[in-house]
Amino acid sequence: MDNIVEIVLAEDEPSLGQIIKESLETRNFKVHLAKNGEEAYALYSSISPKLLVLDVMMPKKDGFTLAKEIRLEDDTIPIIFLTAKSQTQDVVEGFTIGGNDYLKKPFSMEELIVRINNLLHRTRTQQNSEALTVGKYTFDFPKQTLTFEDESHQLTHREAHLLFHLIKNKNQVLDRSMILKKLWGDDDFFNGRSMDVFITKLRKKLKQDDAIQIINVRGFGYKLVC
Amino acid sequence: MDNIVEIVLAEDEPSLGQIIKESLETRNFKVHLAKNGEEAYALYSSISPKLLVLDVMMPKKDGFTLAKEIRLEDDTIPIIFLTAKSQTQDVVEGFTIGGNDYLKKPFSMEELIVRINNLLHRTRTQQNSEALTVGKYTFDFPKQTLTFEDESHQLTHREAHLLFHLIKNKNQVLDRSMILKKLWGDDDFFNGRSMDVFITKLRKKLKQDDAIQIINVRGFGYKLVC
DNA sequence: TGAATCGGTTAACACTCGTTAACACTGGTT
DNA sequence: AACCAGTGTTAACGAGTGTTAACCGATTCA
Incomplete structure (x- = not known):
């Protein structure tokens, strides 16, 4: 019931990063510390x-x-911004909609902890384990299982993530380089080919319902339709 | 030793009373069924x-x-409330202190049975240890016991520690090298293999509830989902 | 029409992990 | 001391996962 809360x-x-990390860990x-946005x-x-x-x-x-x-992937996860003094108020406030908050530097650890707890309690009520559906399939992302009628198949980590994004963008074109950056961290030739291989694998695993198709949009990406 | 447990x-x-009674008796x-508070x-x-x-x-x-x-007579006996949807959350929660729990109608028999077993087990071990739950299992970390329905198994020290961290990070990826440093003191090849062996052991011991899975995230670690 | 490029697919490969069993170590018992 | 049971580590092999390579068809555009 009381899981340890993970924070990036x-x-x-x-x-400064180290100090914050240690304070929060007490x-x-x-706390997982990243030293730039990409790492984060x-x-x-x-x-x-x-x-x-x-x-x-x-x-x-x-x-x-x-x-x-x-926010494209998850529009509920709480985000707290740490802003420098020079940041203008209105820009910052524009970002405090949704599950966001912000703290002006310098701030005290106590302030940060209070805000973290506020945001966590606000969202504690809802849970994220909803089963996704694709055609006649049921897809449980956390468990990485794809179910057709009474048969369940275990997907691998990559397959599950790729399918998750395809479903989240059902009937929309999923940008090739965006998904590569998201799942592979970088859009280069080899990763691109690797992704194509996984598309093939997903097509095979989804072909029991032939209303489902993963369509290629040449030069842009893929689109899951059903 | 394990007498039949009597429930009112x-x-x-x-x-509905008859259905619950029969389910529990299997x-x-x-089960002694009362049709109002006075009878009860x-x-x-x-x-x-x-x-x-x-x-x-x-x-x-x-x-x-x-x-x-x-409660005037006995402040430890576990009580489970069955509440209708209309009951407001906070009133119900006010009663969940002490040895209480509640279930919102409609509920599945499985849920009820899991809660009964949890509460029974918790009082058997008294306050000193808070029982953790994984699916239909109850896990008592200090005692290193894993209980499924009425069967208890003793875990070893390593098994218990590993399971403890998996449960504390339920549904999140537990970082491989972090857990190695925590439990083994060092992240090297052999310790890594040793940990994999214990994951296998835990999977075996947890497979009576097939909603529970320990999923591997290649290169990162393990995730317990349930 | 032909060249260039992109994507589909399969297979080979490297690496990680799953699993079993043998082994070593510990502490307790006879 | 010899034995034993329990625990954890090491070894070995096989399966699973993801990347790279290779080949080919399809599409695009000159």
């Missing part, structure tokens, strides 16, 4: 944390940009 | 059951009132 913290200033949070995204994808704390100004990918990407 | 069930809707509980109190007094299952809305005496009276 993105802060490019190493010593409060029984499990990778951690977010692999760990599925309960909450994100993002410095706004970071190399590689700033906090706002990162938050926008994450 | 108070439910004013006769057919699980080797002896009489049964409680004469039988001294190990546990009570009380519908909240009943004629003559409602479940909460009855529970308050019983």
